[in-house]
Amino acid sequence: MPPNTRDDEIRQPSVPTMDRMGKRRWLYPDRRKGANASKRKTTAFGLIVFYLVAPWLQWNGTPLLRFDVIEKKGFLFGQILHLSDAALIAPVLAAFALLLFFATSIKGRIWCSYGCPQTVFVEWLIRPIEELTEGSAHHRRRMDAGPLTILRMTRKAIKHILFLVVSSIVANTFLSFFFGPARIATWMVSPPQEHPVAFLVMSAVMLGFYLDLAWFREQFCAFLCPYARFQSVIIDHDTPTVVYDSVRGDPRGQARKSAVAPEKKFGDCIDCQLCVRVCPTGIDIRNGLQLECIMCARCIDACDMVMTNLGRPKALIKIASQNEISGQMRVPFWKRPKTLAYGAALVLMTSAGLVRVLSRNALDVTILRAPGAPYTQMPDGRFGNLFIIHATNNTAQPILLNFKIKSPDGAELLCAQCQVKIEATNDLRVSAVIMFEQKLANKVITILNSSTGDEATSVLIGPN
Secondary structure, eight states: OOTTOOHHHHOOOSSTTBOTTSOBOOOOOOOOOOHHHHHHHHHHHHHHHHHHHGGGOEETTEESEEEETTTTEEEETTEEEOTTOHHHHHHHHHHHHHHHHHHHHHHSSHIIIIIOHHHHHIIIIIHHHHHHHHOSHHHHHHHHHSOOOHHHHHHHHHHHHHHHHHHHHHHHHHHHHHHOHHHHHHHHHSOGGGSHHHHHHHHHHHHHHHHIIIIITTHIIIIIOHHHHHHHHHOOTTSOEEEEOHHHHOSOOOSSOOSSOTTOOOOSOOOOOHHHHTOTTOOOGGGOOOTTOOOOOHHHHHHHHHHHHHTOOSOSEEEEOHHHHTTOOOOOGGGOHHHHHHHHHHHHHHHHHHHHHHTOOSEEEEEEEOSSOSOEEOTTSOEEEEEEEEEEEOSSSOEEEEEEEEESTTOEEEOSSSEEEEOTTOEEEEEEEEEEOGGGTTOEEEEEETTTTEEEEEEOOOOO
C-alpha cells in the first residue's frame, strides 16, 4: 500500500446505500420520462387499484381472495380452503414460487420492476409525495444538506403526515385480506378500548409499513429481499437483464472532441452519470449486473434521452442477455435446460393443484371416534359406539345433511342432528351412537349422506 494513501480511499462501500464508513447514504433518484416509465406507471396504478378493491370483491358469493384468521378459512377465486386443506395449499404456493422462477429465467427480474409491492408503493406513492412536498431530487438533496429552517421542518412534517395516511390505508387494506374489510372498518371507527387487541395489531402493522416505506425503502432490496439472492442462481447468460453495452460505450469520454487531444477516440458514453442519478437503488449499471438492480429500466430511459439529444443511436443501456452483448445469438428458452426444468416443475405443480381442486367433494364427511370407553353394552344386549360425524361444506350454498347407515345390515344410527342443514362454507360436528349386535364387532361401518351421496367409514368396536 502506498504510504500516503488515505484509509477512506481504500475502504469501498459494500452497497450503494452506505458510505465508506458504513453509514446510511440517502438516495435522491431523479425522475425521467420514457417508454419504460410509462409502462411501469400504468401497471403500478392498475395493481394499486386491484390491491385496494380486492378485499371487497366476490366470486360466486365468496370473497375473491382472503385468508380469514377469525373463521379459519381461506377463499381463493371461488375455492374454499379449510385447515384440513394443506394438501391443496402446498402445491398452490409451490406453483406460485415456480412461476416466479420460470418468469425470471425468461424475462429477468420482471417481478421486481413491475409487480413487487415494495417497488410499486415506494416508486409510485411515496416518491411522488416527496416530489409534491419537497420538490425535485436536486432540490431535496440541497435542502437536506442545508440548515434546518422553519420551511424545511414544515415540509418534512407535511410529508410524513401524508406518509402516515398512505401507510394507514395500505396497512388496513392488507389486514382486510385476513380479517375482512367490514370487520376492519368496524374496528377503525370503534374506540380503541372496545377492541384493544385489534387496535394494537392495526397500529403495529401501520407502523411497520410506515417505517418500511418512509425510511427503509431501497434497503429492503439490498439487505432483506431473498429474491435478489436467488437471482444469480435463476438467471444465466441467455436471460435478459438491464445491461450497459461496454463495447459501444467505452472508453467513456465527452460529448465533443477534446481540444487537448482531438485524435483520441471515445465511445458513445459521455460519463454524464445520469444513469446513476436516476437509479432508485443507487447502483452504476455500467459496473455490470448487481443484486440491487430491480430492472426498473430508469437508466435506459435516461440514457436514451441523452443519446437522442446527442444525435446518437439509442440502446446504449438496454435489456439484453450477456450473450447478445458479446455478439452471440440468444438461445431460446425452450432450448435451455434450466428454464425447461422450471417450466416442467411448474406444469407438474399446477397439474397437482388442479387435480386436487377438481377432485374435491362439495361435502367432506369424516367419522371421528369420540373419546372415552371404546364401546358400551346396552340393556338389550347390543353394543354402542359413540362417534362424531364431521361434515365440511366446501361450497357457497347450504347443503342438507341426511345421514343413514349404508352397511352393514343390522346396525342402527341414533343422533339428534342426522337431518340438518349445514350453511355455506361452514363445518358441523354431529354426535351419533351406532347400535349393533356382537356379530358385527370389528366390521366396517359406512355412513351415507343420502342427499349428496358422500360416504365415510370407520370400524365398529365390541368385545372379541
